[in-house]
Amino acid sequence: MTATEFQPAKTPVRQPILQARDLVKTFGRVVGLDGVSLDLYPGEVLAIIGDNGAGKSTLIKCLTGAEVPDSGELKVSGQTVHFKRPQDARVHGIETVYQNLAVSPALDVASNLFLGREERLPGPLGKLFRVLDTKGMRRKAKEELTRLGISTLQDVTVPVENLSGGQRQAVAVARAAAFGSKVVVLDEPTAALGVRESNQVLQLVRDLRDRGLPVILISHNMPHVFDVADRIHIQRLGKCAATITPQSHSMTDAVAIMTGAATA
Amino acid sequence: MTQQQTAGPPAAGHADPAEEFLDRQTPLSRIRNVLHRYPALSPAIVLLVAVVVFGLLNERFLRVENLSLITQQVSVVGTLAIAQTLIILTAGIDLSVGAVMILASMVVAQLAVGSGTPAPLALLLGLIVGLAAGALNGFLVTRFRLPPFIVTLGTLNIFIAVTLLYSGGSTVRGSAMPGLLTWMGSTFPVGPVRISTGVVMMLLLYVAVAFILGKTAWGRHVYAVGDDKEAARLAGIPVNRVLMSVYLAAGAVLAIGAWIQIGRTNAASPNAGVDLNLDSITAVVIGGTSLFGGRGSIWGSLLGALIVGVFRNGLSLAGLDVLYQTLAVGILIILAVSIDQWIRKVKS
Numbered sequence: 001m002t003a004t005e006f007q008p009a010k011t012p013v014r015q016p017i018l019q020a021r022d023l024v025k026t027f028g029r030v031v032g033l034d035g036v037s038l039d040l041y042p043g044e045v046l047a048i049i050g051d052n053g054a055g056k057s058t059l060i061k062c063l064t065g066a067e068v069p070d071s072g073e074l075k076v077s078g079q080t081v082h083f084k085r086p087q088d089a090r091v092h093g094i095e096t097v098y099q100n101l102a103v104s105p106a107l108d109v110a111s112n113l114f115l116g117r118e119e120r121l122p123g124p125l126g127k128l129f130r131v132l133d134t135k136g137m138r139r140k141a142k143e144e145l146t147r148l149g150i151s152t153l154q155d156v157t158v159p160v161e162n163l164s165g166g167q168r169q170a171v172a173v174a175r176a177a178a179f180g181s182k183v184v185v186l187d188e189p190t191a192a193l194g195v196r197e198s199n200q201v202l203q204l205v206r207d208l209r210d211r212g213l214p215v216i217l218i219s220h221n222m223p224h225v226f227d228v229a230d231r232i233h234i235q236r237l238g239k240c241a242a243t244i245t246p247q248s249h250s251m252t253d254a255v256a257i258m259t260g261a262a263t264a
Numbered sequence: 265m266t267q268q269q270t271a272g273p274p275a276a277g278h279a280d281p282a283e284e285f286l287d288r289q290t291p292l293s294r295i296r297n298v299l300h301r302y303p304a305l306s307p308a309i310v311l312l313v314a315v316v317v318f319g320l321l322n323e324r325f326l327r328v329e330n331l332s333l334i335t336q337q338v339s340v341v342g343t344l345a346i347a348q349t350l351i352i353l354t355a356g357i358d359l360s361v362g363a364v365m366i367l368a369s370m371v372v373a374q375l376a377v378g379s380g381t382p383a384p385l386a387l388l389l390g391l392i393v394g395l396a397a398g399a400l401n402g403f404l405v406t407r408f409r410l411p412p413f414i415v416t417l418g419t420l421n422i423f424i425a426v427t428l429l430y431s432g433g434s435t436v437r438g439s440a441m442p443g444l445l446t447w448m449g450s451t452f453p454v455g456p457v458r459i460s461t462g463v464v465m466m467l468l469l470y471v472a473v474a475f476i477l478g479k480t481a482w483g484r485h486v487y488a489v490g491d492d493k494e495a496a497r498l499a500g501i502p503v504n505r506v507l508m509s510v511y512l513a514a515g516a517v518l519a520i521g522a523w524i525q526i527g528r529t530n531a532a533s534p535n536a537g538v539d540l541n542l543d544s545i546t547a548v549v550i551g552g553t554s555l556f557g558g559r560g561s562i563w564g565s566l567l568g569a570l571i572v573g574v575f576r577n578g579l580s581l582a583g584l585d586v587l588y589q590t591l592a593v594g595i596l597i598i599l600a601v602s603i604d605q606w607i608r609k610v611k612s
Contacts, residue, residue: 087500102498104491106558107484115488116500118481130480159301175499 015078016041017214018063018094018183023072025058032058033069034238040183040216045209047217047225050235051258056218057187059235063216064096064185065089076182093182097172097189105161109153110134110141112160113175144178149207152200166197170204177208184208185216190224202228222251234258300607303552303560307567307600310550314571318578325581328457336451338573339462340365340528340537343521344544345551345565346466346473347514352548353477354490354510355557356405356412361518362540363423364397366533369522370427373436373532376445383444391519397423398515405511406504420541431534438530448527462524469517474562486510491558546593547572550600554608571596 018040025033033055040046050056061067063074065083074081076092083089086096103112114137120126121133141156152167153174160171169189176184186205190198198221205215205228219225225232226246234241234257242257242264249257249264256262299306319326344361351358372390375381381389397419404415438446448462477483485506488496497503526532551568553560575596576589 098498102495104488104495106491132479
């Protein structure tokens with residue numbers, strides 16, 4: 001496999017890929033985010049956990065352009081950015097896999113990977129008649145899947161609806177991770193999956209990390225979080241209560257911090 | 265926890281038992297998978313069987329003149345079915361296709377005969393009428409987020425009323441029109457067969473639309489929007505722009521359908537084509553395109569239109585009353601939708 005060619009980026013480079021400083025977001029009188037800061041380093045899995053209403057989803061929406069924060073600063077690779085819509089975040093290489101799986105069931109795997117960014121044939125056929133480069137896209141889809149180490153998807157011409165839940169999740173993750181993205185945000189990727197399929201997806205997250213692609217993981221599932229995360233950002237009442245690691249704290253500690261029974 | 269342990273080890277080495285279970289197929293489910301993959305296959309089989317059966321029932325059925333007649337009979341509905349397919353693929357439905365076509369045909373005929381507009385200009389204005397009607401439908405569907413069924417139920421009545429107001433309820437005869445307007449009704453010999461220009465036009469439209477749907481990003485986006493609108497939006501597809509362009513394309517196809525209709529009936533009548541809306545939906549449904557959107561093939565709709573034409577023609581040649589043709593079409597529709605439902609159950 002190509003995995004040996006890549007140096008697993010276990011030691012984070014000190015320049016964060018994504019930086020958030022003092023994000024504030026209010027909805028009327030409800031405070032969603034009350035000054036949250038966050039750093040994401042290359043080659044790490046950062047989990048975000050928190051109780052319902054702690055501001056997890058608001059934080060993620062602000063990071064991915066689905067919401068615009070009232071104040072605060074966002075930086076991608078040290079450069080200040082302002083996301084007004086999800087496409088803005090995508091342009092900067094931040095790709096999100098939504099909980100409801102944004103895949104088109106009737107289209108095949110390759111078409112789904114290239115959905116919304118199809119490639120045309122070179123020459124007059126592509127320019128004048130706008131003919132798609134179906135073969136090229138299938139070949140590139142295969143290459144990307146190999147590069148990302150996704151082995152559960154062998155045939156890129158299979159319609160997505162014929163795949164298992166875990167494989168569909170892999171398609172969604174592959175689309176987010178492919179084509180030069182810098183950050184992958186996964187919103188509850190294992191929520192709808194069985195045990196075996198959850199393990200596949202968690203392995204996929206580790207593989208992405210080992211290839212140097214940082215992942216933000218939102219999950220309710222503590223064992224999954226402690227299984228794959230390098231660092232854990234705990235949201236509580238609109239603020240970051242603590243950032244811990246699976247080595248420094250136990251699951252019980254994390255739950256205690258989440259509910260306010262303890263501090264880090 | 266115990267589940268996790270049992271699930272862990274076997275995944276590593278040999279084949280997973282769950283995977284084998286998924287791959288095990290009965291002959292029936294294999295057939296279903298094939299039909300699922302090629303939506304035009306089941307109507308093709310039905311058409312073939314129907315042609316053979318009707319050919320055995322009456323030797324006149326398979327004569328070239330009769331087959332040529334069938335193609336001419338389906339040229340108008342076949343063209344409307346193209347527009348209908350595009351819209352049904354986006355999980356919509358267009359009840360106004362027939363009304364738009366009649367409106368366009370009346371505008372073209374009245375302009376050319378009544379006010380002496382040159383025929384090419386009249387046809388161009390007819391095209392604009394078709395596009396405008398499509399734009400109205402598309403605007404109401406995308407901006408006001410109304411269900412296409414309701415929108416086109418409304419515009420169906422509006423277009424019928426506008427047609428009657430505009431034409432004063434009178435028919436324009438083909439003999440009074442310039443030759444270009446009735447050109448679609450003319451036939452030319454190909455070997456022993458006479459082919460009408462309208463049929464050629466319809467086939468050209470099918471080839472063009474099949475190409476666009478199958479080979480361009482736009483075509484793929486049409487399927488994606490019909491398949492799962494939200495997923496398409498999250499993938500960065502401009503859903504409303506795709507929907508709008510589908511209704512505009514349908515309008516353009518309907519305007520060309522108006523030209524074919526004038527040639528076929530050798531007249532432009534505001535009262536023609538009352539059944540055309542439903543006939544076009546029938547052709548699309550029998551052709552295997554799913555009313556839920558995102559699944560189907562344009563060639564299936566041509567086959568669907570041909571199936572209806574073959575049944576009507578074959579049953580009347582067999583000496584059966586017109587009522588039995590209607591009965592047969594009704595049964596075909598219900599069968600087609602049942603098969604579609606069954607096919608869609610593939611690993612749901």
